[in-house]
Amino acid sequence: MKYKRLISFIILAALFTACTPSEAPTEEEAAPLVSTEPIKVGFFGPLTGPTSQAGQALMRGSELRFEEVNAAGGVLGHQIEYITCDDKSTPEEAVKCVQKLINLDGVLVIAGSLHSPHLMATGPILDEFKVPTVASGTSPTWCQQGFQYLWRSLPNAVQATKALAETLEETGLKKMAILFQNDDYGISGAEALKESLTFAETVAYEAYNLGDKDWSGQIIKMIASEPDFLAVWGLGDDLGPIFNQMRGLGWTGPIVGAEGSTLPEIVDIAGDNVNGVIFGALYYIPEKAEDMANPQIRAFLEKYEARYGEMPASDNAYRGYDAATVLITAIERAGVLDPEKIKDAINGISDLEGLAGTFNYAEGGCEGIMTSRVWEYEDQKIVPFDGIEE
Secondary structure, three states: HHHHHHHHHHHHHHHHHOOOOOOOOOOHHHHHOOOOOEEEEEEEEOOOOHHHHHHHHHHHHHHHHHHHHOOOOOOOOOEEEEEEEEEOEEEEEEEEHHHHHOOOOOOOOOEEOHHHHHHHHHHHHHHHOOOOEEEEOOOOHHHHHHOOEEEOOOOOOOHHHHHHHHHHHHHHHEEEEEEEEHHHHHHHHHHHHHHOOOEEEEEEEEEOOOOOOOOHHHHHHHHHHHOOOEEEEOOOOHHHHHHHHHHHOOOOEEEEOOHHOOOHHHHHHHHHOOOOEEHHHHHHHOOOOHHOOHHHHHHHHHHHHHHHHOOOOOOOOHHHHHHHHHHHHHHHHHHOOHHHHHHHHHOOOEEEEEEEEEEOOHHHHOOOOOOOOEEEEEEEEEOOOOOOOO
């Protein structure tokens, strides 16, 4: 009997203890556990379609940077989960991509597309949902819309045309004929040429549509206007075929190209027809990594080739890597996974060294880089521009 009472007492005591509030935990015990959830980072760009080579290079450039961060332990204790979406080279698909990345995938930040019309279409969505995005389109227009959550990872097209103007003014070229892609990217680039190259009269101004394969009608009109040089502002995928048609229709003089003239496949397509093409761009893709004089870019190219087994198909790889670097830096400096604080951190960047140079959004706002350089093709190779041959 006593034995049964003892057991009952022990059970009651245990129940009483279980129901009695324990002592308040110490501050250290009360601290929440650090989350192991990854930071979801989105990407949208043309992974298929007419500009897929450039889009793939852009995607890989960002991917390489995020993989480096993960290998080094992540950011703020989190690994990065990289979620990509193919915008198929159309603004409509870009909008669908951004909506998916935000509403279904729950991304914190985005490395954006290389197409300026896509950024014009998605900027309002990024602002509405407060998703910091660093993009790689070169049209000045989308950075002039006042978007609060959108920044650029390279110089805009105006920087290229300003560099061209400073370099070409003393060459004696007085008349230009312009061929341009009939969208925001092409129109803004062509207008920037006209505004920057004030020493040259525009004697022909011809448009074409993305996806066109024959530009001979426009080129014939341009040559008939008796210019000193032809200019073409379009995406890199079109430039090689356009240079071929310009030379094939008898043009032997200088050609001023858009910054996409760095695309390596242009030489494969145009061969000697690329010689005499002059363009403004901050950087380009050399034949081999060791040919790159800039040690920072050379190191990037070596890492890229080791990771993907080939050199980048486009300088968009540089743009993607820098976009990822800006986003990672902003998250680190914000110290928390808060979109508004990340936005403020990007706006405060003034000293970030990237492949494009020193980023300074504190002064430039949406624009972080405000310089460019002038190059030309000579013997099918890109070299610093050294004047017009007589």
